[in-house]
Amino acid sequence: MPDTPSQHTSYFEVRDAFGRGSCPLCNLAVTAADRYLKRLVADSVTDPDTRLDFAAAHGLCNPHAWQLVDGGSASSIAILYRSLLNDALRALEAGEAARNEGSGLGWLWRGLTAQTAAPAAARELSPSRTCPACRARDERAAMMAGVLLDHLADADLSDAYRTSDGLCLPHLRLVLGRTPNADARTRLVALQRDVWRRLDGELAELIRKFDYRFAHEPVGTEADAWLRAVAALAAARDYGVPL
Template sequence: MVRQAPPSVVTSWLRQGLRNRMCPLCRVAHKADREYIWHFYDEASNDMGVVDEVRRAYGFCAEHMEMLRRIDVEDMKTTLSISVLLADTFAGIVEQLQSLGPGSRFAPARCPACANREDHLRRNADYLLDLLATSPGYREEFEASPGLCFPHFELAWEQARTRSDRELLLAVQRDASRSLLGELREHVRKHDDKYRHEPKGPERDSWQRAIFLTTGWPPPKQSAAEPEEGP
């Protein structure tokens, strides 16, 4: 199987994640969410085709609605825009409920922001596998990384096209998990009264990194209304 390196323009988010020592697919998810919600807030909320997608989903999911709320209420210091957006959404929801009968199936569509994120993740999982298979430098960087969060490990595992893809994913995940286990045990040991005098080392935030590895890395703690710091 001949693999080609993906164009650098489509791997920039992945490379940012590797450089920041986080799950690179979490970085993709953060960027995809941010771009979608900002585009919706700034432009797409006037596109009735996009608004119809939100109506069919009976609104955004809690996570993406909270992102939208933060932009308008906390950062822009207003409630006008989100009220207009919700009024447009509920105009469609009221019509949909009128046509829903007692014997009908209630089946909201997928949150469009979630669907957008999942599409980006599927494509970027393929890009990541191709990048690692064709770029020794990024492969080494990945081998020394804290691994993929387990939700994205599952995605990459299922999309792996060769045995060597899975061997690499598994080796990195095993090493990252084994190393993290050692740090967690060391962190617990230093809480024993006999060892409390020992200085804290890199293991002191191992509990936090264990949460990230199992559930995903959180987005940067920055205002949703401001450009991200760094690359």
């Protein structure tokens, strides 16, 4: 069982996340990205560190940027993205000025060597950091993968695992890559195998009932097995850029 209060909290977060009907690491990691986005619109406009980090990443990746839009807060988004737009405009103009100030022969040479000139032109418009919401998500997934491994032998947690949808394939890879020993690996594989075998059975039953000869039979818990199979292989729908 967990020892310190923070371990205690994390343990229960992981255990309880197994009961939410999707991969617990997807669930906890997406929550971390959501929290980042909420903080971003709430106080980033006045927080210099967050602004610098946001600027270095050129804002958010495509899925997180549109998730931000879906959450509203048009005024904060206008301020944040105006700042990014001005950064991009300055970089574009500075790059052009630097080229124009170069010697005629130097510029001619760079123009002739298009293979090196093209990447250089793009470089000044490239971010130096990755999407901060992706980072918040991935850091949370990595942290909770460690908590899961630390408590895999706990009876409550393994029961919660066994009766859940288990880990998605990308997060199973993440956790398997961190197993400290053969015992932990064996335990993890046994739990996940039970979960996937159960899902396979539900899919078989659903596919059988798609057949017109059996289509009159009532559909039970297997009704959404096809969606759970997609989540099991590709991670949760709102996960964003995959691992």
